[in-house]
Amino acid sequence: MSIVDLMSMATPNFGSREKILAKLLxxxxxxxxxxxxxxxxxxxxxxxxxxxxxxxxxVNLGFVDELASSEIIWTCATCLKCVQRCPQKASPYHVIMxxxxxxxEREAKVPEGYLKAVSQxxxxxxxxxxxxxxxRKMETVDRECLGLPEVNKPKExxxxxxxxxxxxxx
Amino acid sequence: xxxxEVFPKLGVELVDLHESVCCGDPIKSMNDFAANYxxxxxxxxxxxxxxxxxxxxxxxxxxTISEADSTIRQNQKTARKIMGLLxxxxxxxxxxxxxxxxxxxxxxxxxxxxxxxxxxRPLESLKMASHVGCQIIRYSDLGRVDDxxxxxxxxxxxxxxxxxxxxxxxxxxxxxxxxxxxHPDSALSLTGSKLxxxxxxxxxxxxxxCPDCGLMFDGRQKDAATIVGAKxxxxxxxxxxxxxxxxxxxxxxxxxxxxxSPIENLLAKISV
Numbered sequence: 296m297s298i299v300d301l302m303s304m305a306t307p308n309f310g311s312r313e314k315i316l317a318k319l320l321x322x323x324x325x326x327x328x329x330x331x332x333x334x335x336x337x338x339x340x341x342x343x344x345x346x347x348x349x350x351x352x353x354v355n356l357g358f359v360d361e362l363a364s365s366e367i368i369w370t371c372a373t374c375l376k377c378v379q380r381c382p383q384k385a386s387p388y389h390v391i392m393x394x395x396x397x398x399x400e401r402e403a404k405v406p407e408g409y410l411k412a413v414s415q416x417x418x419x420x421x422x423x424x425x426x427x428x429x430x431r432k433m434e435t436v437d438r439e440c441l442g443l444p445e446v447n448k449p450k451e452x453x454x455x456x457x458x459x460x461x462x463x464x465x
Numbered sequence: 466x467x468x469x470e471v472f473p474k475l476g477v478e479l480v481d482l483h484e485s486v487c488c489g490d491p492i493k494s495m496n497d498f499a500a501n502y503x504x505x506x507x508x509x510x511x512x513x514x515x516x517x518x519x520x521x522x523x524x525x526x527x528x529t530i531s532e533a534d535s536t537i538r539q540n541q542k543t544a545r546k547i548m549g550l551l552x553x554x555x556x557x558x559x560x561x562x563x564x565x566x567x568x569x570x571x572x573x574x575x576x577x578x579x580x581x582x583x584x585x586r587p588l589e590s591l592k593m594a595s596h597v598g599c600q601i602i603r604y605s606d607l608g609r610v611d612d613x614x615x616x617x618x619x620x621x622x623x624x625x626x627x628x629x630x631x632x633x634x635x636x637x638x639x640x641x642x643x644x645x646x647x648h649p650d651s652a653l654s655l656t657g658s659k660l661x662x663x664x665x666x667x668x669x670x671x672x673x674x675c676p677d678c679g680l681m682f683d684g685r686q687k688d689a690a691t692i693v694g695a696k697x698x699x700x701x702x703x704x705x706x707x708x709x710x711x712x713x714x715x716x717x718x719x720x721x722x723x724x725x726s727p728i729e730n731l732l733a734k735i736s737v
Binding site for chain 1: 483490495496536554599614639641643648651654655723
């Protein structure tokens with residue numbers, strides 16, 4: 296949906312906009328003056344049509360609910376070029392991350408990979424569990440046979456504290 | 466493996482943390498606070514060792530933990546909450562822990578001169594392309610290891626082994642790894658277009674400074690080839706694997722048999 300469509304079909308929700316601003320701590324979304332430096336260097340633009348400057352404008356106009364339920368916020372490759380190049384320190388990457396956080400809070404559709412990472416961290420402490428690998432010559436190897444030290448799991452107390460952190464809503 | 470072999474030879478002793486835990490990167494998209502807590506937890510585990518330098522060989526982990534550290538410094542409310550959670554496990558955050566990445570530890574701390582002097586087998590016949598990656602050089606306000614638009618340190622490190630480096634337009638392009646969670650085909654097409662550029666440069670291989678980028682270019686090279694409709698033959702190594710070869714360390718100890726890309730092509734060129 297383009298900005299023009301939204302302007303005629305949706306109504307802005309300034310409460311949600313405040314929520315995003317609160318999540319962003321001190322980053323200055325409102326300072327965005329649409330220079331489009333972010334979009335012109337965006338890794339995800341060509342492939343997935345992510346246009347960070349549009350996201351910035353939509354947040355400032357109050358169309359946060361539409362963004363939080365949109366799939367477009369999950370196309371960012373997190374290359375951070377927009378943060379680096381933004382002359383206004385409005386930092387589109389951080390805005391996109393705040394929108395993703397809001398989508399998770401609202402139990403919108405989240406790509407499965409992220410959900411898997413959370414359960415994996417809960418279970419093992421790591422986002423990806425240790426596994427055996429097959430070499431170019433088709434030998435199966437693990438840490439032990441490579442002479443690498445064992446990977447120590449976190450203490451049992453970790454699970455509960457991590458869950459507590461996950462429930463925190465800034 | 467190559468890190469564990471190379472650093473002691475250059476005078477850096479490595480000590481493992483008591484626990485291995487995630488830096489929090491995939492959680493950033495879900496809950497920024499929890500991600501910062503995980504990052505802070507790694508710093509607190511480092512504090513447990515009594516040492517003041519934390520070595521992080523991955524771009525993404527380095528970025529996530531750096532952001533956690535900067536949030537704690539800048540936001541008292543969040544900092545207090547994180548300290549509280551750490552305390553529940555008897556852990557403590559220490560603001561004096563300095564984070565190091567492979568690039569700045571080797572380039573700024575150990576120094577090119579020392580690396581050049583320690584090299585036993587200069588790799589003069591090699592012409593390498595470098596991939597610095599994204600999150601270790603951006604964004605500068607956070608304090609990164611090299612210039613954001615013109616990173617040179619990794620190339621200087623490669624040249625310290627005697628190898629040549631090549632400049633190419635796609636040098637700063639992203640490996641795509643972060644999109645593997647949501648858009649794997651697009652992620653691999655980013656990987657593929659960069660590999661295409663490296664192959665067209667006729668470079669002997671690609672040097673990465675991030676295991677995640679390494680996984681994309683090395684482990685997923687065949688998948689990327691299928692996506693972009695090309696045939697790739699690009700040896701991909703983590704920097705310390707290349708340095709290890711130049712230091713004369715045994716290939717197996719550097720884990721060269723674990724790379725999935727055709728490392729043989731590169732090794733054959735050195736032994737001639």
